[in-house]
Amino acid sequence: MNFLPFTIYLSFAGALLTWIVGTRSAAMARWVALAFAVGGALIALFAAFNFMPAADGEPLTLARASWFSFAKYHLAVDGLSLVLVLLTGVAATAGVLFSWNVAHRTGDFFALFLVLIGGVYGVFLSADAFLFFVFYEIAIVPKYFLIAVWGSDSREYGAMKLVLYSFAGSALVMAGLVWAWAASGGGSFDLTAFIAQTRLLPAEVQTGAFALVFGGFAVLAGMFPFHTWAPTGHVAAPTGASMLLAGVVMKLGAYGCLRVALPAFPEGFANLQSVIAVLAVAGILYAGLAALVQNDFKFVIGYSSVSHMGFVLLGIAAATPLALCGAVLQMFSHGIVAGLLFAVVGRMVYERTHTRDLAELGTWHLARLMPFAAVVFVLAGLASIGAPGFSGFPAEFSILAGTWQHSPLWALLAAVGIPIAAAFTLRVVRAAFFGQPNSDASAGAPIERHLPEPVTLPEKVGAALLIGASVIVGICPGLLIDWIVPALASPLMQISTQGGVR
Amino acid sequence: MNHVWLLYFFPVEAALTFGVLAVLSVDLLLRRRGVSSERRAWVSTGIGIMALGAGGVLRILAQRSLTTLFTNNAPIRMPGVDGLMFVADDFSIRGTFIILGLSGLSLILARGGVRLRNTAEYVALVLSASAGFTLMTAANHLLAIFLSIELASLSLYILTAFNKRNPDSAEAGLKYFFYGSVAAAFLLFGFSLLHGSTGAMTLPAIADALAKGAFSHAFLLLPIALVMIFTGFAYKTAAAPFHLWAPDVYQGAPPACAALVASASKVAGFVLVARFLAWMPNWFPDSGKLSNHPHSELFFCWFWVMVVFIAASLLLGNLVALVQKNLRRLLAYSAIAHAGVLLLAVVSSGAADAGNDPVYVASAVGILRGGDVLLFYLIGYGLATAGAFGVVAVLDNNGGCREITDLAGLRQRSPLLAACLGVFVLSLAGIPPLAGFLSKFVVFLQAAKAALQNPEFRPLLWLVILAVVISAVALYYYLQILKAAFVTPAPTERDSPGIKKIQTPIPVALALVLTAIALIVLGIAPGILLP
Structure with a gap:
């Protein structure tokens, strides 16, 4: 159990080692990065097998040391963070596998990749708001370089937009935390103590601080109308980075909302609950409709991420235990599925065909040229729609059922998003993989297409890993629910569910 | 009172002055012997650093050996002066070491x-500039300040x-x-x-006179005086709207001189301003605390000027x-923007409490006392x-x-310089785990x-939110x-394929790397480097 902090330390150490090794040999850098990513995943898996939720659901302290008078170095784990740490391990491993062909500055790429992963692990394990924030900001800068150096078209614009949105979000969080800290008398940022003080603040301070903190985190979670960084950034990013960005980094925002904003400011949450729900539903519908009309394969996936993250935010807004449980499940599910979709689009298809234009892809008839990619994408699409048997089904079902308990109207509106998701997913499957080659006479003689290289082993392993994770959780959601439910029953999280239901 | 005592009272300044003489005379001797200018430059730099180091050592020794004359907070009394011309408190001594x-x-x-x-x-x-800076940290008297x-x-x-x-x-x-x-x-x-x-010249004496009702006959003169003084200070610290000299100076000066203007000079200026402003709560106490004070209604004339x-x-x-x-x-x-945060630190450290020990009021932030919050920011920002600017200097030469x-392409031309610059810029931007983040x-x-805590200082909250968001x-x-x-x-040049590597002199490279490491350590565990 106590090995979990080493996910953080190993990632940072691995980054340093990869960087040093990378100056000599690219191949070595790949293997070192893979070793450290797998190491982190194995530690998370080992911890998961031995995990026993505390009787009251309180987080189990992993490390605690005094640091500053106002903050402790305090790491802890409970069911919520364990689910996301596990997700990070899986996504990081898959991300390294799908980045196996990075040839330009390989060592630098994987070093930044591992710094990002280390920051993400740190956020999920932090039990101190200051430490949480430090890791949260550490994860921002590597994103810029990952996109700006290794990205595809309009990468510098996409990178800058993504990083400025993230940093603006974190600035709002910082302003809210500093305000709440000072208003509550300036004690400790240790989450338990911090929340015990801030929840007693007067309602107007809570509302203001909640708006800042939740708003800041929600920017990173892709909440409408602050979501525009997500499609642009994800499209510009290299495959491995977009898998992480959509898969894990967006979860940082949602996790921050759930772990810090809701328990710390219950009255503020109660005041703004309906605003969040409206924005979440708007995000689900708007991003879904936007995905329906994109001509760029990767933009479809980018908007679908925003739409699916809307479900997470809706679950958080409804704040019934069932909806929150669904939100956490959806974070896991979307992390896996979005990674898989981006892997197919970015690595398998784009790097071989060098086009993402759906009309042009239609002339390739990829289902015949790349049956493996087609099968993976269809499975990922099913998981994304929320088909039974995949992780998306229990997640979205619990969110909608839980939201119904709070407000049937929100649930009904959000449910419209599911057929929209089905529509854009099936449309893109048909357009990209099952297009009719040269059906129109104007194209002239049929173009013979040959793929430059077959699907490689790392891609197959990565795809199998992600599909496996989605199917396991889809068939046995109880694995994760058994961790999540006790954590939601803990006194800290009870504050938010009570605040919400009121 | 004998003039030799001055050496005890001003150990740092004495060391620096002897350093000035030593540098100039040694250089003259070496020039007579026909030593190359490059070697003389290194000798001069070495003597300069030794003088600065000697100043630091003497400062510590003076504290230890002359306890009877010069205890921690013992003031220096100059004959013929109505109070303390220079003070050697913790605040000025720490500021001196940083400078x-x-x-x-x-x-x-x-x-x-x-x-x-x-050279x-x-x-x-x-x-000699450094001697001026160290005196600025200790000045407690209008003439001494000037x-x-x-x-x-x-x-x-001249630099x-x-x-x-x-x-x-x-x-x-x-x-x-x-x-x-x-x-x-x-x-x-x-x-x-x-x-x-x-009728007074030292800061405490002025506060006394104000408390007794000076200026009450010429009510408007006090705001005018303060606005004039603050304007002067704002020029010196490059705070907007009196910042216009800064971009031209940073751009035109030799980069190492710009480094001095941006770091050590800033430290001295802000320590001085903090010492001056620390008296403001005594000049204009909160109306709630001392309602019978003659100037309590004039609170706005310093606080709001600072807010602006x-x-x-x-x-x-x-x-x-x-x-x-232009990079410079x-x-x-960026220095002007940081001056805003520094002034925020100054105002809030004075604002926490109008106590007896004005600069070192009980700070809001546990381990760090009010003045230390400012000094910590100055260290992080100065380094x-x-x-x-050190990186700029090397590039200027290449x-x-x-x-x-x-x-x-700095990454290809010199990975070391690029890595150091990365740390410096991220620290200026306030990204963890660097010192710039923690100090901010x-x-x-x-x-x-x-x-x-103080309703009068409520606007500071909006300034904090503005500073965070911006x-x-x-x-x-x-x-x-x-x-x-x-x-x-x-950029690849047509006639010479390949990338032109940059050679950094080893002492410079070492200094840059140590500075970068210091920024990282100060950001994670400031307790290691700061007592």
């Missing part, structure tokens, strides 16, 4: 830049114009001189009004920096900005460094707490620097 360190850093970094003709004179001027500022400024004017063959440098020196003279005139006018109405300076510096510095193409001007505007685009966060905590804007221009250094490939 010595940063001056030494800028001396080493100067060796990486374009070779100057008379000995350059070093001598840096030492004279120490002038000693520092006159040296800096700025030191590169005689560069017209930009001459222009910058002239502009700096003109602005500085005007600022001095404002300061002197304000001081004369203050002295004329109170802070807001203007934050907004103007960050927004104008966005459109800069960009660093200048990062001096380091950044093909020039004017525009941000001149950094293109602590200032915000202190200011927010001061705002929420830091996201600031990241844009800092990333422009990093983009040029790490993302853009090096």
